[in-house]
Amino acid sequence: MKSHPLYLYALDPTHIGAGGYRMGRVDLTILRDAGSNLPKVPGSSINGATRSAAIYSLPEGERQRAMAYARATIDEKNKKHPHKGGEDPVARIFGYAEGGDEGESRIGAVSFRDAEILAFPVPTMLGPRWVTTAHLLERAGCSKVPRPASEEQLIAQAGAAAPRRLNLGWLLLAADAREIPFPETAKGLPVFEHIRERLVVVHDNLFPAIVNSNLETRTSVSIDFETGAAADGALFTYEATPRGTLFRGQVDLDDGRFPDIAPAALPLLEKALSLACTLGLGAMTTRGFGRMQFALVK
Template identity: 25%
Template sequence: MKHAALVFLHALSPLHAGTGQGIGAIDLPIAREKATGIPYLPGSSLKGVLRDRAASWDRDTRFAVFGPDPESASDHAGAVQVGDAKLLLLPVRSVYGVFALVTSPYLLVRFRREAEMVGLGTPETLEVQNPGQALLAPGSRVLGDGGKVYLEDLDLEAREEAGARAWEDWLAQRLEAPVKGRLVVVHDDLMGYLLETATEVVARIRLDDETKTVARGALWYEESLPTESVLYSLLRTEDSRRKGQNLPAEAILAMVKGLLEGPVQLGGKATVGRGLCAFKVVGGQA
C-alpha cells in the first residue's frame, strides 16, 4: 500500500539551497534545474531534516521509516520518498501592495500535475498572451494606475481574470503565505527573466580583527530565494520493509506530518538566519 501528499514550503527567511562554489559573478548560487533554470530545493535536504527531527524516535522505528544507517544501507529501503521542492510562487517587489507573489502558466501546469497525483482538484490552467501582460484577480492590491502592474522595473498590462481569482482563492485556502490579493501570473518567458534577476543576492565579508577592514579574499556573494517564496514537494510513503516493524503507509504518513509541525530550518547559512520555513501538508490518498 502507498500513500501520497503534497508538502507546501513557505520561506520565513531567505532560503539558500546552495550548489557549492559558483563559476559566475555569484560565488554561492542557489540550486537550479538543469533544463529549466528554475530554483529548487533537493529532496535529500528535506529528507535529511525529517530524519534529524525523528532523533527522539526509537532506533527501529526510525530505521523502518527512513532506512538504516549508511553502513547497513543494503538491508532494506526506507518507507518515505521525498521529492525535490519545486518553486511555485516567487515574491517580487511591487510598486503597489509592497510585493506580488508571481507564477507562470508552466509553473502552474506542473504543480497541477503533482496535485492530481494526491487527489487534489485544482483550477483550470491559464494562458498569458505575451510577455508584456499579467493576469490577476479582480480587485488585486497590486493593480496600479492605468491598469498596470509594476514589478521591479517592469510595467505590465494588467488583465483581471476569474481564472486568476480561482487560483488565488485555492492557494489562499491551503497556504499561510499572504497570497490573497497578491497573486500575479506572468508569461513563461518573463518568469524566466524574473527567476534570474529577482532572487536575493547579498555581499558577505569577513573583517580583519586588527584593521577592521575586509580580510584578504574574504568578500563573496550569496544567492537565496527571498522571504515569502513558496515551494512544494511530493511526499510518498509505503508499508515499512523492516522485519518486526509492521508500519502501514498511512501511519507513516501521519508520523512524518508530525515532524513538520513548527518552523524548520532548511538549506545552508543557518547561523545567520537563513532557511527558516513553515510547512503545510495537504491531500493524501492511497
C-alpha cells in the same frame, strides 16, 4: 502509494548551495533545476533535514535508541549497530544501509520529491505581488487558468485595486484583471489567502527571467578572530531565494510494500517536518536563513 502535496513558505531567505565556488556574478550560487534554470529545494535536502529532526521528535527512550543507531551508521567502519535497522524507529521509516557481511539494507517507506517554486514574490509599485505561470498552477491541480496572450501582458487577480499596467521589478507590463484559481488543498497555511489575492500570472517564457533577476545577493566576510575586523581576501557573495517564496513538493508513502509502516510514519513525519522547518532548511541557518512554514496535504 499515497502521495501528499507539500507546500513550503519561506519565512527567511533560503540558500541551498550548488556546491563550490562559481565564476560569475556571485561566488556561491544556489541550486537550480537543469531544465528550467529555476531555483528549487531538492528532495534530498528535505529528506536529510527531516530525518535528522525525526530523531529529536521521538519520546526520550526511543530518541536515545535512535541516536545510538545513527552514531553507528556514521562510524568509519559502520559495523557496530546496537540493533537492526528494522527495529529502529527512524531507520525503518527512512531506510538504512548497514556495513559488514551481516549488515542489512532497505529503502525507505517515505520519499521526498523536489520542491519547485509555485509563487515568487516580486516588488511592484502597488506592493509585493506573487508571480506564477499557468503551467505551474495546472500542475498544482488548478483548472481553467487564464494565460497571457503574449510576453508583454500579465494576468492580475481580479479585485478592486486591479491595475491596467503593473511593473514586476524593472519590467512594466500591460495587466488584464481576471479571476485566477489557486490550489484549494493549499489552505494549511494562513498566508495562502494573502498570496492568492496578490497573484499574478505571466508568460512561461518570462518567468525564469523574473525569478533570476529578483533573487537576493548578499555579501559576507570572514572575521579575523585576533583583530575582530574583516580578514583580508575573505570577502564572498552568495545567492538566496527571498523571504515569501512559495514552494510545492510532494511526499510519497509506500503503503503497498510497507503496509505496516506507512500509517504510523505520517504522525512522526509531520512532527519532524515541523522541527526541521523551524530550525531551517539549507545553509546558513544560524545567520537567519532557511526557516519555513509547511503544509502537508493529507
